[in-house]
Amino acid sequence: MGRAAYIRRRLILMAFVLFGVSIVIFSMVRILPGDPAFLILGDRATDQKAAELREQLGLNRPILEQYWNFVSGFAHGDMGQSLLYRQPVGDLVLTRVPVTLTLSAYAMGLAAVITLTFGILAAINKGRWPDQLIRVGFLFALTTPNFWFGILLILLFGLTLHWFPVAGFGETVPQHLWYLFLPALTLALQLSAVLIRNLRGQIILTMRSDYIRTAHAKGLSERLVLLRHVLRNALLSTVTIFGLQFGFLVGGAIVIETVFALPGTGQLLIQSITARDYPVVQAITVVSAVLVIVVNLAVDLSYSFLDPRVTYE
Amino acid sequence: MFLRKTGWQAIAAAVITALLLSACTQTGSGTGSPTPGASSAGAKVLRMARNAEPFSPFVPWQIDDNPTLFISVNIYDTLLRTTKDGTGVEAGLATKWTPSADGLTWTFALRDGLKFSDGSAMTSSDVKASLDMARGGEKSAWKDNYVAIKDVTATDPKTVTITLKQPYAPLLSVLAMFSGGILPADMAKATDTKDYDNTLAWKTKGTGAYYSEGWKKGDPIILKRNTNYWKGTPALDEVRIEYIPDDNTRVLKLQGGETDVVDFVPFSQIATLNTQQGIKAQTFSIQQTAFIILNNSKPPLNDVKVRQALNYATDKDAIIKNVYFGQATAMNSPIPQGTYYDKSLPGYPYNLDKAKQLMAQSAGASGFTVDMQVRSGNTNFANTAVILKDAWAKIGVTVNIQTLDTAVVRTNYRAGDYMTTPSAWTNDMNDPTEIVNYAMRGGASPFAYWTRYNNPDLNDKITKADLEQDTTKRAAMYSEIQKIYLDAAPLVFIAYLGATAGWRNNVEGFYIDGLSYYRFEDVKINK
Numbered sequence: 001m002g003r004a005a006y007i008r009r010r011l012i013l014m015a016f017v018l019f020g021v022s023i024v025i026f027s028m029v030r031i032l033p034g035d036p037a038f039l040i041l042g043d044r045a046t047d048q049k050a051a052e053l054r055e056q057l058g059l060n061r062p063i064l065e066q067y068w069n070f071v072s073g074f075a076h077g078d079m080g081q082s083l084l085y086r087q088p089v090g091d092l093v094l095t096r097v098p099v100t101l102t103l104s105a106y107a108m109g110l111a112a113v114i115t116l117t118f119g120i121l122a123a124i125n126k127g128r129w130p131d132q133l134i135r136v137g138f139l140f141a142l143t144t145p146n147f148w149f150g151i152l153l154i155l156l157f158g159l160t161l162h163w164f165p166v167a168g169f170g171e172t173v174p175q176h177l178w179y180l181f182l183p184a185l186t187l188a189l190q191l192s193a194v195l196i197r198n199l200r201g202q203i204i205l206t207m208r209s210d211y212i213r214t215a216h217a218k219g220l221s222e223r224l225v226l227l228r229h230v231l232r233n234a235l236l237s238t239v240t241i242f243g244l245q246f247g248f249l250v251g252g253a254i255v256i257e258t259v260f261a262l263p264g265t266g267q268l269l270i271q272s273i274t275a276r277d278y279p280v281v282q283a284i285t286v287v288s289a290v291l292v293i294v295v296n297l298a299v300d301l302s303y304s305f306l307d308p309r310v311t312y313e
Numbered sequence: 314m315f316l317r318k319t320g321w322q323a324i325a326a327a328v329i330t331a332l333l334l335s336a337c338t339q340t341g342s343g344t345g346s347p348t349p350g351a352s353s354a355g356a357k358v359l360r361m362a363r364n365a366e367p368f369s370p371f372v373p374w375q376i377d378d379n380p381t382l383f384i385s386v387n388i389y390d391t392l393l394r395t396t397k398d399g400t401g402v403e404a405g406l407a408t409k410w411t412p413s414a415d416g417l418t419w420t421f422a423l424r425d426g427l428k429f430s431d432g433s434a435m436t437s438s439d440v441k442a443s444l445d446m447a448r449g450g451e452k453s454a455w456k457d458n459y460v461a462i463k464d465v466t467a468t469d470p471k472t473v474t475i476t477l478k479q480p481y482a483p484l485l486s487v488l489a490m491f492s493g494g495i496l497p498a499d500m501a502k503a504t505d506t507k508d509y510d511n512t513l514a515w516k517t518k519g520t521g522a523y524y525s526e527g528w529k530k531g532d533p534i535i536l537k538r539n540t541n542y543w544k545g546t547p548a549l550d551e552v553r554i555e556y557i558p559d560d561n562t563r564v565l566k567l568q569g570g571e572t573d574v575v576d577f578v579p580f581s582q583i584a585t586l587n588t589q590q591g592i593k594a595q596t597f598s599i600q601q602t603a604f605i606i607l608n609n610s611k612p613p614l615n616d617v618k619v620r621q622a623l624n625y626a627t628d629k630d631a632i633i634k635n636v637y638f639g640q641a642t643a644m645n646s647p648i649p650q651g652t653y654y655d656k657s658l659p660g661y662p663y664n665l666d667k668a669k670q671l672m673a674q675s676a677g678a679s680g681f682t683v684d685m686q687v688r689s690g691n692t693n694f695a696n697t698a699v700i701l702k703d704a705w706a707k708i709g710v711t712v713n714i715q716t717l718d719t720a721v722v723r724t725n726y727r728a729g730d731y732m733t734t735p736s737a738w739t740n741d742m743n744d745p746t747e748i749v750n751y752a753m754r755g756g757a758s759p760f761a762y763w764t765r766y767n768n769p770d771l772n773d774k775i776t777k778a779d780l781e782q783d784t785t786k787r788a789a790m791y792s793e794i795q796k797i798y799l800d801a802a803p804l805v806f807i808a809y810l811g812a813t814a815g816w817r818n819n820v821e822g823f824y825i826d827g828l829s830y831y832r833f834e835d836v837k838i839n840k
Contacts, residue, residue: 032718032720032721033718033720033721033724033725034718034720034721034723034724035720035724038723038724038727039720039723041377041454042377042378042454043723043727043759044377044454044457044751044759045454046758047758084368085368085530086370086511087511087512087530092530092531095531096531151561151562151565154562154565155565158565158569159565159568159569162569165569165571166562166565166566166568166569166571167557167559167562167565167566167571168555168557168566168571258558258559259559259561259562260562261362261555261556261557261558261559261562261566263531263532263556267558268531271366274718274719274720275368275720276720
């Protein structure tokens with residue numbers, strides 16, 4: 001099977017996954033106790049007013065009809081109306097996707113640099129102090145809750161050193177990149193913690209292989225052996241983990257966006273869950289699922305570039 | 314494999330480019346003032362960071378959330394205004410008001426030369442249209458406040474006459490509430506139509522100090538000064554309000570010089586902020602109370618002695634010290650410290666002996682267990698619950714703390730599906746009619762603030778107090794209402810709270826008034 005057929009099959013699978021996600025999220029938001037009508041109208045509302053609002057919002061229609069409206073609407077690109085803001089959900093969510101996506105991509109970029117630098121450094125110094133320091137240091141990054149870690153970074157780089165802004169998103173593209181640096185770094189450091197350990201292990205393992213000994217025997221420089229032969233083979237499993245971590249990033253962004261006051265989907269999701277704004281919660285979940293699936297597919301496809309032996313069956 | 318040679322190198326190169334790019338912008342923007350709009354071309358812009366974003370439609374009588382109404386009072390003026398301390402009313406769009414002898418007809422004389430922010434004249438017909446929408450509009454959230462009004466008439470362009478069905482003492486306070494903000498007549502009517510696009514309401518036309526040209530969720534709210542404002546053009550060109558939900562981040566932004574004013578500073582940080590150079594933080598007294606709602610319909614909480622015992626067993630000072638860091642005072646009356654508040658009432662001073670004595674005579678003599686439903690994310694409520702668990706254990710009451718999502722807690726107390734839950738109240742108007750009707754009147758929804766307490770005699774007294782025109786007599790009536798409710802102890806009364814804010818030293822004149830609103834009309838920013 002060629003790559004095109006493989007992609008086709010994965011896209012069909014994706015439709016099934018999305019169907020499952022839609023059912024799970026649709027049921028979950030409705031199982032949550034808490035009546036959206038009273039959350040919108042406030043404690044002062046009478047039962048009658050709440051009933052009118054439920055009618056108006058279509059919340060008292062049969063559950064299957066509501067599900068059908070959600071799915072068929074989505075298939076036609078209509079995500080419905082926000083219960084709370086009375087605005088099309090598409091407008092609310094899609095303007096925020098780029099923020100979260102940029103944050104995630106930025107974090108992945110930073111994580112790649114950090115992982116390569118420290119992973120190699122740790123491996124070639126195996127057992128010596130730089131290795132120990134890197135391993136303990138990143139263990140700290142991994143085990144610290146990211147909202148706390150974010151605040152520590154703000155205190156150091158924002159308040160004390162004034163290198164980066166404390167929070168916010170800025171207004172122009174260069175400003176966005178500048179404002180997003182600390183939140184992206186917060187996510188990247190945690191992500192790298194997992195990746196560095198993996199890459200270090202793989203490099204050490206690969207260095208023991210026969211072909212590396214051959215390369216050394218041929219008289220290739222240490223540097224060339226490491227970059228061309230060792231790293232290329234060691235990277236494969238790290239890239240797999242890297243891709244799988246995209247889901248983790250989208251999840252981590254929810255908290256980080258609140259700490260750094262970024263107007264992304266995570267911040268909107270938290271507001272919408274609190275307000276039981278069903279259509280918005282559903283839309284964000286499905287959109288995030290699509291993103292994660294697409295990125296995972298891209299990672300799977302990247303194997304064939306990294307390792308020519310990989311074919312798609 | 315067309316990418317054979319360049320696989321990861323290409324990715325690395327892309328990443329490095331991105332990094333360089335961000336590094337460039339970093340040096341490009343300098344290190345001084347990182348936030349845009351700080352001082353562009355000498356314009357005076359006040360930057361504020363707030364804890365919440367508006368969600369109600371931006372129409373005064375449709376507003377039911379604080380973030381929206383805090384903006385509204387800066388844009389939509391009312392006939393009368395609440396005084397700064399929140400205890401009286403003063404002239405607003407109307408300069409003079411006179412009642413007829415029977416108290417049923419009120420005549421309001423409008424100020425000369427009133428204009429909306431777009432320069433068009435404001436007349437009595439705009440007042441009539443707006444008040445008619447507030448009291449009768451399909452979408453009005455505050456109709457109950459205006460039920461005493463029979464008719465609003467535009468007698469002549471500068472005179473408004475309001476006739477009442479029956480004498481109604483709180484009328485002036487009601488007219489000073491944000492829900493009576495005045496819009497141009499055509500806009501007021503348009504907002505109530507079924508298909509009205511609520512985003513249009515953010516392109517405002519009011520008579521207040523500022524106006525907005527539009528707002529989209531997620532963007533900062535920009536208020537521009539109204540050069541037609543009847544009190545004179547405000548000193549600030551623009552107020553730029555950003556949404557920063559996290560308490561710590563908001564304070565850090567103030568410390569980092571990225572914003573000029575922040576609201577909802579955690580009580581624990583007020584003292585620390587004041588020790589820092591260039592920053593001030595303060596608690597303003599507002600008409601707010603913190604208490605525990607008890608379900609009066611469920612045994613043993615249906616026994617007044619149990620409820621009184623819980624009140625005596627509550628160490629208010631410990632809560633004020635440890636939860637509110639001294640920024641609160643103990644409640645002595647069931648209503649906030651505003652108009653007709655009776656400061657001579659004793660409250661329930663901490664007295665463990667008395668609490669034990671009452672418990673011994675009560676239905677709960679052998680001790681009992683109660684659930685306390687605490688809204689997740691509310692640190693003050695959570696800490697209060699922990700202190701109460703300890704305090705009430707001393708009289709044989711075991712508190713079972715349940716942390717639940719706010720939406721769940723609200724659904725539960727509405728349905729009567731709870732025993733106890735911490736809550737708070739803020740007056741929206743300077744007259745006690747709101748709190749006594751909402752929180753003390755039983756028998757119908759909201760069942761005396763969901764306590765299910767119902768005293769027909771007290772309900773009757775509440776109705777009569779609304780009709781009494783004589784202020785001395787009315788004060789006596791409210792004293793009696795407060796005493797009856799205090800003795801019945803449907804709640805555990807804890808503390809009067811304040812509203813907190815912090816700002817940079819160059820900000821002058823920022824204050825939060827007695828009803829917790831802030832107006833930017835007198836705020837200045839010095840270079």
